[in-house]
Amino acid sequence: MPSLNAGPPPDVLVIGAGLAGLACARDLRSAGIDARIVEASDGVGGRMRSDRYEGFVVDRGFQVFNTSYPQVRRRLALRELRLRPFTPGVLVHTDHGRLRFGDPTRGPRRLSALPAREVTVRDLLALGVLSARDALAPARVLKRAGERTTWTALAAAGFSDGFVETFFRPFLSGVFLEDELETSSRVFHLVWRSMLRGTLCLPTAGIGAVPALLADALPPGALHTETPVEQLTDGGALLGSGTEIGARAVVVATGPAGVAALLPGVEVPPYRVVTTYYHAAGASPLGEPTLLTDGRRRFLNTCVLSDVVPGYAPAGRSLIATSVLGTDTPGRESRVREALAEAYATGTEGWEPLTVRTVLDALPAMAPPQPLSRTTRVGPGRYVCGDHRATGSVQGALASGARAAREVLRDLGR
Structure with a gap:
């Protein structure tokens, strides 16, 4: 050089x-x-960045790649990344079992049937209206919309508290790395739009x-x-x-x-701090490339990365990534593993704690007023x-x- x-x-x-x-x-x-x-x-x-660690591909904190971003489409030849997609939807672990929220336009699985106290017909209608508006409206319309917190925007959109707590809060906590839904509503709508219009993936070689x-x-x-x-x-x-x-x-x-x-x-x-625990297991506890969140908020999300990209783990092994807010503290990994045993409905005693990655400046806080460009x-x-x-x-x-x-x-x- x-x-x-x-x-x-x-x-x-x-x-x-x-x-x-x-x-x-x-x-x-x-x-x-x-x-x-x-x-x-x-x-x-x-x-x-991604590291090779004992034969596994370990990203420096759990990340996903969204194909719909305009800058991504303009700058990158996506074929060269050999992208592998996540399931278009999310699983939520709750006290009433595991619930699946999926996009019916992208596959045969539909939104899970939920207990009436957690979701109503009004919630389903509100979700359809919100998603249609965000997916179809030009980005400039969403950028010029009035601004408030995400929580306030969801309430104004007609969602019940039960639906927000069951679906939106667990899912968006992992997206914005904050669990109070205080992120700017304009940012939320733009991100929601990008998820509806794009595909969440991982490059074969790591992020x-x-x-x-x-x-x-x-x-x-x-x-x-x-x-x-x-x-x-x-x-x-x-x-x-x-x-x-x-x-x-x-x-x-x-x-x-x-x-x-x-x-x-x-x-x-200020920046949000996130820690990701990587565990190695002999077999996948899920068997599909789907993000799993926790309605009890003991972790942000978890995913079997080797279900998304088999090359993330050596042959015959599985790699599970689980993220939490904040830093690693004594005893936290064992508490997370206990929660994972419940969420995946499997024993985790034999899982090997592979490594831990804490990112101190993972994401900037984006509470309103949040300028979209400076x-x-x-x-x-x-x-x-x-x-x-x-x-x-x-x-x-x-x-x-x-x-x-x-x-x-x-x-x-x-």
């Missing part, structure tokens, strides 16, 4: 090789700008294949890993090695800690991008990187 100091200094230095930084650099390079990325870690993707595919399109010398930045300077940035790199513009595309260190004073929202320009020649400047999603991160590139090009007269 050519040295970062080889030749003249770059026009733009992008700090961070997550989705936002990769999108920004690719757009700048496409416009003829010499943009180079420096990344402190040994690979691309930021939070969106890290997504940023890797973006990085593969960069020319040699444009990306430099294991290159931390110490601080920004008047003319560029000072690397951890003590070398200063000049640039006409600097884009900070790191996580919240990096933004705070390099651009003090730039506001970053300028990336924070000063002369200084820009910042990431999902915290848009919405907490792959779409938000990519769109923020794209916006940073547009604003840099405008300021450079291009």
